[in-house]
Amino acid sequence: MTSPTPTPATEPELAPAPGVHRHVVDVHGVPASALVAEVPRPQAVVVALHGGATTSAYFDHPGHPRLSLLRTAAAAGFTVIAVDRPGYGSSAGFEDRMRTPEQRTDFVFAAVEAFLRGRERGVGVFLWAHSAGCELTVRMASDPRGAELLGVELAGMGRTHHPRSIRAMEEWRRDPTRTRPDLRRVLWHPPHAYPPDVHGGRSIGSASPAYEGHREGWQKEFARLSARVPVPVHLTLAEHEQVWLNGPEGLSDLAAMFTGASRVVRHEQAGAGHNTSVGRTALAYHLHVLAFVEECALGVQALPTEKGTWG
Template sequence: MRARTVEVDGIPMSALCAEVDEPRAVLVAVHGGAANARYFDLPGHPRASLLRTGAALGFTVLAPDRPGYGASAVAEAEFRPPRRRVDAMYRTVDALLGARSRGAGVFLVGHSAGCDLAVRMAADERGDALLGLELAGTGLVRQERAIQRIAALVREQDRAGIRDLLWQPARVYPPELFGGRPIADRAPGYEADVAVDWPDDFRALAPDIRVPVRVTCAEHESVWRRDAAALDEIRGIFPGAPRFEFNHQADAGHNLSAGHGATAYHLGVLAFAEECAVAAAAAPDEKERGA
């Protein structure tokens, strides 16, 4: 596992990379808000690392800092237009991989505010070539307490209240990771727009996604509603996905990759990516038989 920086249009784009020689596929993991790529490779917790677990199972895993985070924070104003962020991420992945094998293809993993970028990438015309998409820590309808905490953040800049909301219950996280301090990063200015616009953007973008989708709901999700009606609405906005499923992750909070159950969650993500790789390999044979 190594940290790398590549240039895209003269802007440095940083990432953590766990690469294997002949990958089964490539996972691109997109972190959430006010965090960085370390979310997927937590300091001092190698067993909880998506990068290390994925590489051990034959996947190349890339965790770029989202545009405006990490090295690219110096140019955050460049990334206010959503399309600019999508282009930057696709080009960052291309630059990181170069001529190296992508195996069966690229599979996207989005968490929390990072789901905005992952969904936009999958809904883009380039998204049809993806293997699949995993989304976690997101939804369409916020819980009432989340609405109140977000309002307090806007009104009073109560960042501690938001942090407490996102990291409950404390028992599902290692004490040294609670609150996310080891992975905290300053959010770019456009992030406020993402938070406000997301449910409507999610509804508008999802119908354009035509690859398999899995949505993970943590047992103790603190921001998004996960009742039957809310989940039915999410399922209904993906009419073009050839496969859609929910994963209910037990004993997990909003930050699934930072909790005690991170390994279990990551193994599920990798299993879904493997199933997508198998389906992609079978597709040409099915087309040939149909012809």
């Protein structure tokens, strides 16, 4: 009896999801932009905050729908709002209106509320951040208004810099013109973790506002604010992370800071580099964290009418 010829495996496709659209809202005279994927009757809303030198496109890389957090989360029943952080997207050029961390925090709270106005939000809002966006997320989650959040995901953030990152930054300070590519190699290590046209971030790059380069004292403030976060926290470091100390030691050190959180989950994303949402394992990473979002959503009842407004 002849065995049938096996059919070559094909890459599975995601279930159909609503399109991703760019929206702009006014926040006290400053335009705030975001990429939005909205679903009817969402289980919850995911608000995503990108890292430095990019925009909300980080969460919906052009030409790679399979890597898109917005499309994956929408297919799973979540509305997603990927906000351009202060000084990026439509708010670029308005940095003088958002000089302090407190002003930037208030700006994003107000922007999210404006984006959600008239939209269903399910059982609440979950914050999902990458790299430099984690600072803003920690500030929001530790704010009294953050007590209403379902939870937070912090990816590509740590307490101690990786030795290779430290060396690259020291070399860059000695000669910024000659050694800057070394920092880029740290951020995008290893090349095989990304599709060729994604590696290096050329399609999603953006100029960074001036405040991004001034984080003196942040680690001390981070220790203070992280202890004030009351909601569930999910922490992700990539297997090949070279910006922050990774592995069990790095994750344990980071998790120990969130002493007030109702739950802390640590995750090492296999096969990934620092930019977890645009690498080859992005779908696996997104599905893993979305399971945590689902758990947070199932753990609460529908929010009372008067809650969920940060105005």
